[in-house]
Amino acid sequence: MAEVEVEPRWLKSVHTHGLDHLGLQVVSITMYGDLLPGLTNVTDRIRYYSFFPWILHRYAKDVRSTSLAKWREHLRRAEFLLALIGKWHHRDDSEGGEAVVGADQAKKVLDAMRSAPTKSWRLSKWTALAKAGEDGSYFANRNGGYGQYYRSVLAELGLITIEEKDPGVGLGPDLGVKIAELCDVQPGREEFWTAVRDDEVTLNLVEELGSHLCPCALTSFDEERAFLANLMFGPDRTTGVNTRRRARSLRLLLAMLNQSDGVDDPVSEFRHVAYFGHTTAGRKYVAPPELQHDLVKWLVYEASEFVHYSLEQAFLAVLARLKTVTPKEAALESFLPQLAQESLSASSTTLKLGRDKRPWSSRTLGDLLREAEANQQPLAKNVDDPWGEMSLLPNPPEDAPLTVLARSLGCLLSVLARNLFPPKPFSFFENLDTEFPKRYRVNLETVRDFVQKNLDTNAAAAYTDILSNWVLGQHIRVAMRKLRQQTQATFKVAVEEGRYVWIEDFDPTFTNPRLRQAFRFLRDLGLCGGATDGWRLRSAGKQILEVPDAK
Ligand SMILES: [Zn+2]
Numbered sequence: 145m146a147e148v149e150v151e152p153r154w155l156k157s158v159h160t161h162g163l164d165h166l167g168l169q170v171v172s173i174t175m176y177g178d179l180l181p182g183l184t185n186v187t188d189r190i191r192y193y194s195f196f197p198w199i200l201h202r203y204a205k206d207v208r209s210t211s212l213a214k215w216r217e218h219l220r221r222a223e224f225l226l227a228l229i230g231k232w233h234h235r236d237d238s239e240g241g242e243a244v245v246g247a248d249q250a251k252k253v254l255d256a257m258r259s260a261p262t263k264s265w266r267l268s269k270w271t272a273l274a275k276a277g278e279d280g281s282y283f284a285n286r287n288g289g290y291g292q293y294y295r296s297v298l299a300e301l302g303l304i305t306i307e308e309k310d311p312g313v314g315l316g317p318d319l320g321v322k323i324a325e326l327c328d329v330q331p332g333r334e335e336f337w338t339a340v341r342d343d344e345v346t347l348n349l350v351e352e353l354g355s356h357l358c359p360c361a362l363t364s365f366d367e368e369r370a371f372l373a374n375l376m377f378g379p380d381r382t383t384g385v386n387t388r389r390r391a392r393s394l395r396l397l398l399a400m401l402n403q404s405d406g407v408d409d410p411v412s413e414f415r416h417v418a419y420f421g422h423t424t425a426g427r428k429y430v431a432p433p434e435l436q437h438d439l440v441k442w443l444v445y446e447a448s449e450f451v452h453y454s455l456e457q458a459f460l461a462v463l464a465r466l467k468t469v470t471p472k473e474a475a476l477e478s479f480l481p482q483l484a485q486e487s488l489s490a491s492s493t494t495l496k497l498g499r500d501k502r503p504w505s506s507r508t509l510g511d512l513l514r515e516a517e518a519n520q521q522p523l524a525k526n527v528d529d530p531w532g533e534m535s536l537l538p539n540p541p542e543d544a545p546l547t548v549l550a551r552s553l554g555c556l557l558s559v560l561a562r563n564l565f566p567p568k569p570f571s572f573f574e575n576l577d578t579e580f581p582k583r584y585r586v587n588l589e590t591v592r593d594f595v596q597k598n599l600d601t602n603a604a605a606a607y608t609d610i611l612s613n614w615v616l617g618q619h620i621r622v623a624m625r626k627l628r629q630q631t632q633a634t635f636k637v638a639v640e641e642g643r644y645v646w647i648e649d650f651d652p653t654f655t656n657p658r659l660r661q662a663f664r665f666l667r668d669l670g671l672c673g674g675a676t677d678g679w680r681l682r683s684a685g686k687q688i689l690e691v692p693d694a695k
Pocket residue numbers: 230233234240241354358359360361
């Protein structure tokens with residue numbers, strides 16, 4: 145028998161770009177954009193928020209050229225030098241050197257530099273634009289990791305301004321100037337900049353600058369650290385709405401760490417806690433009262449993720465089936481009813497959910513929902529609960545397509561049976577207008593309403609509707625829209641001559657709500673410890689929790 149899977153399934157989540165084949169992920173992404181504004185899934189280290197303004201400041205002072213090419217040259221050398229420093233500082237693979245821009249190339253270069261620590265090298269050897277994207281260049285995007293990952297959030301936060309004129313960027317007049325000047329007087333900055341300007345570096349210098357410039361060294365510089373903490377949490381009650389939202393989510397993360405003694409994977413733990421209200425160890429999580437509203441938003445996000453992921457898995461299973469049937473069996477009028485019937489020939493017994501031996505296809509949706517309600521374990525004990533959302537998530541390829549389909553329906557019902565989310569779930573999100581649930585027609589609310597309306601409907605008939613409207617029909621609508629708007633063909637299935645035709649598969653996925661980055665930020669700010677000794681709150685993090693929230 146295969147090893148028991150002990151890891152929560154959302155560990156496997158992958159960030160995808162424009163591969164939202166059912167138009168469901170956009171709903172999740174909109175929600176977490178509201179929950180954690182000012183960072184993204186690719187802004188991994190908060191010290192880049194001060195690093196780039198400082199580089200810009202130095203460049204403006206010393207080079208004073210408006211040439212875009214010149215700016216890029218300096219930017220790229222600076223970025224790569226920082227990668228060398230970070231990777232050398234953590235050459236023993238200790239925590240804190242991860243996710244620096246250009247890491248792979250830096251490691252290779254350091255291997256070469258190692259043999260001659262005093263030898264002088266040209267940074268441009270690895271950063272020159274002529275080589276952009278070619279083997280030997282650290283980063284394909286001409287504007288480096290700055291352009292690819294950080295520019296838009298830095299602008300959003302007021303650290304930089306995006307300009308029409310070359311070089312296309314300016315220092316934010318208030319915050320940008322302030323942080324650049326704070327950094328400029330730190331030890332090591334002069335040497336760092338000189339190396340960038342003169343295009344010349346030695347391993348000895350890389351080593352010397354580790355304790356000053358490495359992203360992990362932020363906690364050694366109080367003023368810079370306080371500035372960045374204020375940027376994330378807001379200094380006072382005058383703070384803008386995005387800062388307040390971000391601060392409240394970050395405080396929920398700190399509160400979660402405060403109630404556990406060392407967590408291996410804080411992202412999975414928080415996602416679990418947000419939905420179930422209990423830690424994976426079964427302990428109740430108590431959110432600070434002023435953060436209750438935000439916790440509900442996270443719960444709605446997680447409930448949506450269960451529903452979205454189940455529907456994506458159902459879609460993939462439908463595609464798998466479509467590949468194997470004859471043209472006649474793929475006929476529009478009979479393919480889905482037949483598939484729903486067959487997949488729901490499973491019973492609660494065969495799905496290991498209980499003792500009821502009747503096939504689901506002979507029961508009503510309401511009957512199945514009541515079975516789920518009656519059998520779900522209390523929230524504290526949901527980890528191994530057969531009727532729990534996590535257990536019911538389909539798990540191909542171990543689960544064959546028919547089982548995936550049955551479990552997908554089971555998971556939807558499990559979320560509804562648990563009934564944790566509020567009647568108007570999206571009204572909790574300030575950035576979602578009232579039209580939102582109508583614009584994105586498959587969502588937590590519509591799924592719930594459909595099931596409520598169809599409690600007396602035969603489960604196979606209802607599932608046929610779901611697969612037809614919210615899976616295949618929804619996919620074709622989404623793909624048509626992409627074709628019209630982006631002239632991009634993303635069809636996984638087509639309708640030809642009265643039947644469905646398989647085109648290709650795809651990878652169902654959870655979305656990534658920026659939590660990995662948020663926890664790294666908290667760690668880099670010294671508010672919590674990281675993986676090395678289990679994620680846990682530090683005294684600076686406790687202090688933040690103790691200051692009342694600025695409403
Ligand atoms: Zn370091």
